[in-house]
Structure formats: C-alpha cells, structure tokens
Amino acid sequence: MQAAQNTSYGSPDVLTVQEIEAPALGDHDVLIRVHASPVTQGDRRLRAADFPGIGWLPGRLMTGLLRPRHRTPGTAFAGRVEAVGAAVTRFTPGQDVFGAPPHGAQAELLVMPEDGALAAMPRGFSDDEAAALPYGGVTAMVFLRELGEVRPGQRVLIVGAAGGVGRLAVQLAAHLGAEVTGVASARDHDLLRALGAHHVIDRRTRDFAAEGQRYDVIFDASTTVSFGRARAALAPEGRFLTLHMGVGVLAWMAVTALVGGQRAIFGVALGDAARLEQVRVLAEAGAFRPVIARRFPLAEVAAAHAYLEGERPHGSVVVTLPAAGRGAVAAS
Numbered sequence: 213m214q215a216a217q218n219t220s221y222g223s224p225d226v227l228t229v230q231e232i233e234a235p236a237l238g239d240h241d242v243l244i245r246v247h248a249s250p251v252t253q254g255d256r257r258l259r260a261a262d263f264p265g266i267g268w269l270p271g272r273l274m275t276g277l278l279r280p281r282h283r284t285p286g287t288a289f290a291g292r293v294e295a296v297g298a299a300v301t302r303f304t305p306g307q308d309v310f311g312a313p314p315h316g317a318q319a320e321l322l323v324m325p326e327d328g329a330l331a332a333m334p335r336g337f338s339d340d341e342a343a344a345l346p347y348g349g350v351t352a353m354v355f356l357r358e359l360g361e362v363r364p365g366q367r368v369l370i371v372g373a374a375g376g377v378g379r380l381a382v383q384l385a386a387h388l389g390a391e392v393t394g395v396a397s398a399r400d401h402d403l404l405r406a407l408g409a410h411h412v413i414d415r416r417t418r419d420f421a422a423e424g425q426r427y428d429v430i431f432d433a434s435t436t437v438s439f440g441r442a443r444a445a446l447a448p449e450g451r452f453l454t455l456h457m458g459v460g461v462l463a464w465m466a467v468t469a470l471v472g473g474q475r476a477i478f479g480v481a482l483g484d485a486a487r488l489e490q491v492r493v494l495a496e497a498g499a500f501r502p503v504i505a506r507r508f509p510l511a512e513v514a515a516a517h518a519y520l521e522g523e524r525p526h527g528s529v530v531v532t533l534p535a536a537g538r539g540a541v542a543a544s
Contacts, residue, residue, distance in 0.1 A: 215319030286317025312483035364389025370436025503527035
C-alpha cells in the first residue's frame with residue numbers, strides 16, 4: 213500500500229511516499245481504508261520534533277530520540293471500515309468512521325483496535341470535514357467544556373481563534389451559550405464572525421489585556437500568552453487555559469490551585485473512543501463544522517506540510533487518499 217513516510221526529523225522535505233506492507237488484522241482490530249487525513253500543527257511538531265517549553269525531552273523520548281520511532285505520520289482521519297477481526301462487535305465492514313490514532317493515518321490502510329480512538333462518522337459530514345474534527349474538536353471540548361466549564365452567558369476569550377483548534381473552539385463556545393471574543397489577525401475576522409464570534413480583536417494592533425474587559429475564561433490556543441499577562445483580563449474567579457507546557461504555567465497552576473480565585477490550567481487533550489463519540493454528537497448538533505482551506509493528494513504530503521507552515525491557511529489542510537477501492541469491503 214502507499215503511505216507517507218518520515219524517517220528523520222526536519223523540514224517538510226523529509227516526507228516521502230513509499231510502498232509499504234499493509235498492516236495485519238488481529239481478532240480485536242478494525243481495518244480502515246483511509247479517505248482523508250488532516251495535516252495539523254500537532255503533525256508539524258511531530259515531523260520537526262518541535263516540542264515547546266519543557267516538553268522537548270519528554271516529546272523526544274516518546275516519539276524517538278534521534279529519529280521518528282513511527283515512520284507513517286497522521287494522527288486523525290476519516291474513512292471506511294474495510295474488514296474487522298473475528299472478535300469485533302462495535303464496527304462492521306462498509307461503515308464510515310473517523311478517528312485519532314497516535315500515528316499511521318496518512319496511508320491507504322490503517323489498523324486500529326476496536327476500543328481505540330475510533331467512532332462512527334457524524335451524519336452529514338464529508339470525509340474531509342470529519343477528518344478535521346478529532347484534533348481540534350477533542351481539544352476544544354476538553355479545554356472549554358471539561359477544564360473551563362463554560363456555561364451560558366459567560367464571557368470567553370479565545371487567543372489564536374483562527375487556528376485549527378481555535379476555529380472549533382469559537383464554534384463550541386458559541387454553541388455552549390457564551391459571549392465569544394476571538395483574537396486573530398484582521399484578515400481572519402470575517403471568518404470568525406461567521407463561525408460564531410460576537411467580538412473580534414486584531415492581535416497586531418490591540419492588546420486584549422489592556423482594554424479593561426474581563427473574561428470568565430481565556431483559552432490560549434496559540435501558546436503565546438502568559439498567565440501574568442492574561443490575569444489583567446480575567447474575572448476574579450476566571451480560568452486561564454493554555455496548551456503550552458511551560459515552567460511558568462506549571463508554577464502558576466500550583467499557586468492558583470492553593471490560593472483560589474483566578475486559575476491557571478494547562479491540559480492535554482487525548483482522544484479516546486468516548487471523547488470522539490462526544491465530538492460526533494456535538495458535530496451532529498451543530499457545534500462543529502470544520503473549514504477546509506485546501507486539499508492535497510497523498511503524493512503531495514510534503515507540499516501539504518509546507519503549505520500549512522507558510523500560508524497560514526483559513527482552514528484545515530487535508531491529505532486525500534486515492535479513490536480506488538473505496539467501494540470494496542470485506543468481512544473477516
């Protein structure tokens with residue numbers, strides 16, 4: 213089968229497409245023909261070994277100290293079940309699914325355990341849209357609904373609102389009934405309003421922390437804001453949520469957990485079957501609708517990574533897989 217391959221860390225040029233052996237199907241496994249897989253900022257970091265803050269060493273130990281431990285990239289996908297193992301009961305051949313494997317999604321075929329981060333695809337979603345859901349959808353849900361406990365009527369500020377996580381976070385916060393303010397470049401403001409933002413702030417010309425506004429939740433999806441800066445814009449019991457694992461954030465987490473009042477919270481949004489099912493339900497309820505900026509065939513996966521890095525796209529970048537064989541399914 214054809215698959216993207218990453219044998220060393222570096223620029224997009226380290227990615228190639230090669231013929232590799234198809235994965236074996238175990239009794240508790242699901243074989244999926246991948247139709248689409250996004251290139252996310254997380255994928256970019258894995259390719260380049262670009263782990264921010266104090267996460268560099270743990271990241272390298274997890275992914276491979278000198279070279280990638282897993283050669284096939286791709287941490288999200290949408291596709292169709294091709295075959296199932298003898299003991300599988302949750303999925304059937306021919307079923308459309310989406311998921312979040314730790315690696316391996318940018319290949320024609322993918323094997324996942326039945327109890328892995330895999331769920332039925334949301335009704336009414338294209339392959340491209342469903343593939344773009346796991347990364348940003350799970351992250352937005354974990355941070356806003358679980359860690360931020362966003363409620364109707366609260367004021368929510370999202371920094372990096374036009375990014376892959378930010379776009380879905382804006383939609384979810386609006387769906388939860390919050391008054392949403394998005395911080396992004398001026399060129400992204402019309403998009404953010406269309407996604408549900410009530411207010412927008414130009415990150416280049418205005419400082420949200422200096423405008424005298426107070427927010428119940430500030431979600432830094434850009435990993436560029438310190439708690440010290442955010443405090444000026446937080447309500448007395450407000451929560452600052454960040455994707456950045458830095459020493460400063462971890463120290464503030466410990467302090468604010470003890471003294472109460474404003475809270476600094478760092479979190480990791482790991483996709484599993486239960487969370488993907490929640491994302492599916494939210495998507496079908498109208499909370500999420502990914503924006504697709506551009507599609508690249510699998511053969512151009514390196515170009516897809518370069519586009520993500522260089523163009524700051526107004527939506528998700530998706531790698532599409534060959535259509536051949538999409539209609540063929542088999543039972544085990």
